[in-house]
Each structure stands twice: as structure tokens, then as C-alpha cells.
Amino acid sequence: MSFREDGAAALEWAARYLERVGELPVLAQVEPGEIRSRLPVSPPEQPEAFADVLRDLDEILLPGITHWQSPRFFAYFAVSAAEPGILAELLSATLNSVAFIWRTSPASTELEALTLDWVSQLLALPAGWHGHIEDTASVSTIAALAAAREATGGRVVVCSEEAHSSVERAARLLGLETRKVPVDEEFRLRADAVDLTDAAAVVATVGTTSTTSVDPVPELADACAHAGVWLHVDAAYAGSAWVCPELRWSQAGVDRADSLVVNAHKWQLRFCEAWPGSSSRMKLRRRPRNPARLQPSD
Numbered sequence: 001m002s003f004r005e006d007g008a009a010a011l012e013w014a015a016r017y018l019e020r021v022g023e024l025p026v027l028a029q030v031e032p033g034e035i036r037s038r039l040p041v042s043p044p045e046q047p048e049a050f051a052d053v054l055r056d057l058d059e060i061l062l063p064g065i066t067h068w069q070s071p072r073f074f075a076y077f078a079v080s081a082a083e084p085g086i087l088a089e090l091l092s093a094t095l096n097s098v099a100f101i102w103r104t105s106p107a108s109t110e111l112e113a114l115t116l117d118w119v120s121q122l123l124a125l126p127a128g129w130h131g132h133i134e135d136t137a138s139v140s141t142i143a144a145l146a147a148a149r150e151a152t153g154g155r156v157v158v159c160s161e162e163a164h165s166s167v168e169r170a171a172r173l174l175g176l177e178t179r180k181v182p183v184d185e186e187f188r189l190r191a192d193a194v195d196l197t198d199a200a201a202v203v204a205t206v207g208t209t210s211t212t213s214v215d216p217v218p219e220l221a222d223a224c225a226h227a228g229v230w231l232h233v234d235a236a237y238a239g240s241a242w243v244c245p246e247l248r249w250s251q252a253g254v255d256r257a258d259s260l261v262v263n264a265h266k267w268q269l270r271f272c273e274a275w276p277g278s279s280s281r282m283k284l285r286r287r288p289r290n291p292a293r294l295q296p297s298d
């Protein structure tokens with residue numbers, strides 16, 4: 001293979017795909033098992049020319065793709081990736097850095113911290129919070145609820161009936177019980193129906209997946225402060241809207257949260273990233289446990 005020539009062909013394929021994706025049928029045009037039946041049952045013994053790989057991509061795989069990048073894709077939520085993000089993926093795959101501590105990739109660690117500072121400013125979050133990138137909002141919520149369990153000793157996660165399934169899954173993975181609170185006529189968690197007995201955390205959603213309803217974060221922050229319960233805000237879907245000052249009404253009370261997740265891969269046109277911004281409470285809990293993670297001295 002020629003990395004340069006085949007790479008140029010891959011880039012041309014990507015550019016052409018983005019030009020024509022709006023003309024392709026949005027939904028995959030295949031029956032279950034059809035794609036698999038067109039592929040070899042065993043790993044190939046011989047390499048293939050890259051042109052043949054691209055031909056298989058067009059002829060075999062593309063009919064089985066549901067085109068999330070299509071301008072006519074309106075299911076679930078907007079999750080398009082922009083061209084700068086696609087090129088950034090290429091460059092970061094080339095560097096292949098594994099940045100689990102500062103020394104294994106100082107530039108990645110410092111760039112991550114700086115970028116999250118910028119995101120924090122763009123979203124008008126309180127000064128002094130720190131953030132980091134996880135692969136999904138689901139993983140961020142697991143991290144936040146693990147911190148909540150440790151900080152409070154509680155065994156129950158309280159959220160609305162409209163909360164994303166990742167909340168219940170995170171609770172189950174952490175051995176916590178989920179207590180669902182009914183919603184009002186606008187699908188917002190009913191703060192008057194919250195029971196915080198043995199609660200580790202309340203998860204308030206800003207932008208529920210089904211209807212983009214916004215839970216009453218200020219009231220929940222009051223209740224959590226009173227009961228010593230962790231407040232996690234799941235703004236995976238709608239948090240990016242805070243870039244626009246006129247949409248920041250939905251941020252009320254979020255400055256009092258212990259942790260927050262926002263998805264960059266929804267309205268920020270980036271790849272799969274999620275961002276748990278964390279208040280000082282999380283910082284204080286985390287530091288003694290893993291001081292080396294971001295420290296040059298490690």
C-alpha cells in the first residue's frame with residue numbers, strides 16, 4: 001500500500017461522500033444479516049488493494065449505513081461531524097497518543113485541559129470548574145455517580161421518568177438503586193414529588209432526549225444542599241445551547257451542581273466526546289485519590 005496515495009484516495013472518498021450524502025437514502029436499505037452475508041466468513045489470507053477496499057465500502061457497506069451525516073436526518077438528535085473535526089480525527093489517529101497521565105503525552109493533557117477551559121467559557125459556566133473528555137455522556141455519568149456514591153455514602157439515584165437510560169444503567173453498574181420521579185405536564189421532573197431518603201445523587205436533565213424538557217434545577221439544588229445529596233446535571237443534549245446567551249435561561253441553578261455533562265458530539269459538530277464539568281466538591285474528592293493524572297511531576 002502507499003500511505004500517501006491511498007490516503008489521498010480516502011480523503012477524496014470522504015470529500016465526495018460529504019458532497020453527496022444529502023442525495024443518499026437516509027435510512028439503510030438492507031434486511032437484517034444482508035451485509036454480513038456479503039462478507040467473507042473467515043479473515044482474508046491475502047491483502048487487498050486499497051481501491052478494492054473502497055469499492056467494497058461503496059458497494060457492500062454504504063447501503064447498510066444509516067446516514068447520520070445527512071442534512072435530511074431528523075431522528076433522535078442532530079449529531080453531524082464537521083470537516084475540521086474529521087481532519088482532526090485523522091491527525092490524532094496519526095499521533096496515536098495514549099494520554100492517561102501527563103508524561104505519556106504532555107501536549108494532549110494540556111490541550112485537553114485548555115480546550116475544556118475554553119468550552120467552559122463558551123458555555124458561561126462558573127470559573128474554577130475543571131472538565132475532561134470522556135468517550136460518551138454515559139461514561140461521564142458513571143464517573144459522576146461513582147463520585148457521588150463515595151462522597152455521600154447514599155445508595156439511591158433519583159431522576160425523572162424522562163431521564164436518559166444511561167442514568168439507570170450507571171446506577172446499576174455502581175450497585176445503586178434508581179428512584180424515578182414523576183414528571184409534570186411539560187415532562188419536567190416534579191420537585192414536589194422527590195424523596196431523598198438514602199439518596200447519593202439527584203440527576204437533573206437539561207434537555208431530555210424525548211422532548212428537551214428542562215428539569216427545575218434551582219429547586220433540586222436547594223433540596224440537595226439541604227439533604228447533603230450530590231447534584232449531577234445531565235445536559236448531554238441541550239447544554240451546547242448555552243453558547244447562545246439567549247438560551248442560557250436553561251442554565252439556571254447549574255452553577256450549584258456537583259457535576260455536569262455536556263455532549264460535544266450533538267450540537268457542537270464534533271466527534272464522540274462528553275464533558276463532565278465538576279464543581280470544587282468533585283475536585284476535592286478526586287485529588288487525593290489520583291493526584292498524578294494531570295501532574296507533570298509524575
Ligand SMILES: Cc1ncc(COP(=O)(O)O)c(C=O)c1O
Pocket residue numbers: 077135136137138139164166205207208209234235236237263274
Ligand atoms: C439527555 C441525554 N443524556 C445522555 C445521553 C447519552 O449520550 P451518549 O450517547 O454520549 O452516552 C443522551 C443521548 O442521547 C441524552 O440525550
